[in-house]
Amino acid sequence: MGNRMIFDQVVVPRRYTILDDGPHESVLTSETAIPLADFYELLGREDAPSTIGVILEPGDDVTGLESHLDRASFVALHFPKFTDGRGYSHARLLRTRYGFEGAILAYGDVLRDQLLLMHRSGVNAFYMREGQDEVAALEAFNRFEEQYQFGLYPT
Amino acid sequence: MxxxxxxxxxxxxxxxxxxxxxxxxxxxxxxxxxxxxxxxxxxxxxxxxxxxxxxxxxxxxxxxxxxxxxxxxxxxxxxxxxxxxxxxxxxxxxxxxxxxxxxxxxxxxxVEMHAIQTSGNCVRNVTCDPHAGVAPDELADPRPLAEMLRQYKELHPEFAFLPRKFKIAISGAPEDRAATFFHDIGIQAVEVNGELGWRILVGGGIGRTPRIAAEIRDFLPTVDVVSYVEAILRVYNLHGRRDNKYKARIKILVGALGIDAFRDQVDAEWEHLKHQKLDMDRYEQIVRMFTDDVEHPAEAAADPEPSTRRDADPEFARWLRTNVKDHKHPGHHIVYISLKAPGQPPGDATTEQLLVIASLMDRYSQGRATATYNQNLTLPHVRTRDLETLYDALVAQNLATANINTIADSICCPGLDFCNLASAHSIPVAQKINERFNDPAELEDIGKLHLNMSGCVNACGHHHTGHIGILGVDKAGVGHYQIAIGGNPGAGEESPAAVGAIIGPAVTADEVVGVLDNLIDRYKAERDQDETFLETVRRVGVDTFRENQNG
CATH class of the missing domain: 3.90.480.20 (Sulfite Reductase Hemoprotein; domain 2)
Known part of the structure; x- marks a missing residue:
C-alpha cells in the first residue's frame, strides 16, 4: 500500500516525490515538492523548472503563496497529526480564494475517516498513513448524498 | 420548532x-x-x-x-x-x-436528533436563552439564527479539527440569560436606529483561565452573521495555539493579540466573505417554523386565576412566585420543572419523570419543553387555567420544588462520581447543600442566588460565574472546596458579567455548608431591603464576606 495513492477518487500508483528535507541534489520536476522556503528561493533562479510542487506545513503562511501559485504544479499539505486542522483551511483558501486548479495532495497522518472532510475542503490527492487501505477507504467519498451548509446562501 | x-x-x-x-x-x-x-x-x-x-x-x-x-x-x-x-x-x-x-x-x-459535535474540538451545540420566543423582554427570537448556525457548523469540513472546542451562545433579550459573555462567541440581539441586528462578542470563557468576552462588532445585520462567524473560525483555526491544550481556546488568542488586532484580522478575512449574504427567505421560513406550530389565543387573558388554591395553599403560592415566569402572551406562563429536588443529583431525570414530562408537554405546553442553562426544564406555553392541575402533576413526580434561581438550584458538574478529569466530588456536596437549604420559606427569603460547583479546574459547573462558586480541588488525596463570590453569568445594566473572587482557604466537604451559612448570615445582615445576594456583594464588596469567613 505504501506505493499507492488516491487521485480524484481512484487508486493509482504514487506519482509525487515529497522532498521535505529540502531539494539538496535531487532532480526537480513538476512532480516533486519542496518546502515553502526552498520554493521561494528557487523562484528567482534561472535553472528552476517552470513549475514545481510546494509543501505547506500546518504553520506555514498560505497567504504569501497566492502570487506565486502560477509556479506551483501542485501543493502538498502535510498533516503531521490528523487532529491538526490547519491544512483544511489551507486547502479551502487555495481552491476558493486563490483559484488554484492544480492537484492538492494531503500526506502524512491521512486516515480514511477524514478523507471526505479533506475532499470537501479541496484536497484531491491522498498519500495515506502506512497501513491504511486505500481501496477500502474509497467508500468515504460516497457516504453522504448531501452535505450540511446547504441552503444558507441564495443560489 | x-x-x-x-x-x-x-x-x-x-x-x-x-x-x-x-x-x-x-x-x-x-x-x-x-x-x-x-x-x-x-x-x-x-x-x-x-x-x-x-x-x-x-x-x-x-x-x-x-x-x-x-x-x-x-x-x-x-x-x-x-x-x-x-x-x-x-x-x-x-x-x-x-x-x-x-x-x-x-x-x-x-425524532430528528443526533449527537453530532456535542464533544470534540469543533463547534458545539449553539445555546440560547431558555425563554427564547416567549420572553416578554425579547427583541428577537434567537433560535432561527441559532438554527442557521447549526446548519452551517454541522459537519463543516474545514472546522472539524479546531485547536480546541468552540461554543456559541445567542441572547435575544436585554437581560442575558444565555451567558453570552462567557462563550467563544456570544451574540446579542440589538436595535440600532430602529434596525434589528446582532452584537458580536468574542473570547469569553471559563475553565482554567476565565475571561469575559470582548465586543468585536457592535452591530451586524442578520444577513452577515454567518459569514462573520466563518471569518472568526478561520482566523482561529489558522492562528489559535495548538502546542498546549490549556492555551488553545480562542480567548487566549484574543488575549495575546488584543481585541483590536484580532478584530483587524477577522475583518480582513471577512472582506473576502461578506458577499455571502444569508438567504433571508429561508431565514424567514425558519422563523415561521418556530411561530406557526404554537398558538397563544387571546382569550387566555380571561383564564381564571387559581386564586382560591393560592390563598389556601402557601406551598402552591410559593411555587407560583418561584417557578412560574412571565410570558410574552397574556394568560400564558413559562413554568419551570425543577430538576433540583432535595437530595437529587442536579439535572437528573428518571425514565418515569421523562415520560410524565412528555405527557405534560402534550397536555399543557403544546408539546414543547426547553432544557435550560441551569439544568432544569421549562414548559414554555402554559395557560393560567392549567397552572393548578399542572402543579399537582409535577408535585406527584417530585418536580415542583420551589427553588428556581435560589441557592438550592445549583449548577453542578458530574464530578468525581463520573468524570475522569475531576479532582473532587461535586454531586454529593451539591446534595448536602440542597438538603441544608430545603426550607422553601428560607429559600424565598434568601432570594435569587446562583450557586455553581465544579469538581475540577475545567469548570464544567461554571463556578467562576456563580454568585457563589465552589471549586473542588484535590489536597493530598482529600477533596477540598475553594469558595468564591460575586460571579455573574448574565449581564444587564445593573449587573455586568463578572468572575467571582475567592474568599478564603479551601475547606473540606463537611465544612462547605457552614461557610455558606456564614455567607448567607452576612448577606442578611448587610442587605438593603430587597437587594439580591449579588447586589449586596457588589455594593459592600467581597472583603466584607471574607472577614466573615475568617472570623
Missing part, C-alpha cells in the same frame, strides 16, 4: 451509518483507540469512569414530546433509568455500551 427536511434526514441517517461502520471497525480491532477517539467524541461519546457516556445535542434546548419520550426509551433500555441535563442544554446518558450506541443514534435520528 425547526422540522428536518429530507436533506437533514438523509445526512443524519448517513451519519449514523458512518458511525456504525466506525464502531464495527473499532470492535474488530481495525481502528486504533487514538484514531477512533475524535470520531466518537464528535458523535458525543466520552469514556468516563464507569464506561461510555453519550451526550445528545438539543439545539438551543428546544424539545418536542416525542423527543422527550425517546430520552425515556434510551434511559430505560440502554441506561440505568435516568438522563442528566447539562449546562449546554443537552442531555447525557452515563452507562452506554459502545456496540449499542449506533442503535441509540438511530432512535434519535427518528
Amino acid at each position: 425547526y422540522k428536518y427536511n429530507d436533506i437533514d434526514k438523509r445526512i443524519v441517517h448517513a451519519r449514523v451509518d458512518e458511525f456504525r461502520g466506525q464502531v464495527r471497525r473499532r470492535l474488530a480491532g481495525e481502528l486504533a483507540e487514538e484514531d477512533f477517539l475524535p470520531l466518537r467524541l464528535q458523535n458525543g461519546l466520552y469514556n468516563q469512569r464507569h464506561g461510555y457516556m453519550l451526550r445528545v445535542g438539543v439545539p438551543y434546548g428546544l424539545l418536542s414530546s416525542d423527543q422527550m419520550r425517546t430520552f425515556a426509551l434510551i434511559a430505560e433500555r440502554y441506561d440505568r433509568g435516568f438522563g442528566h441535563f447539562t449546562t449546554r442544554q443537552n442531555i447525557q446518558f452515563n452507562y452506554m455500551e459502545l456496540e449499542e450506541v449506533p442503535d441509540i443514534l438511530g432512535h434519535l435520528a427518528e
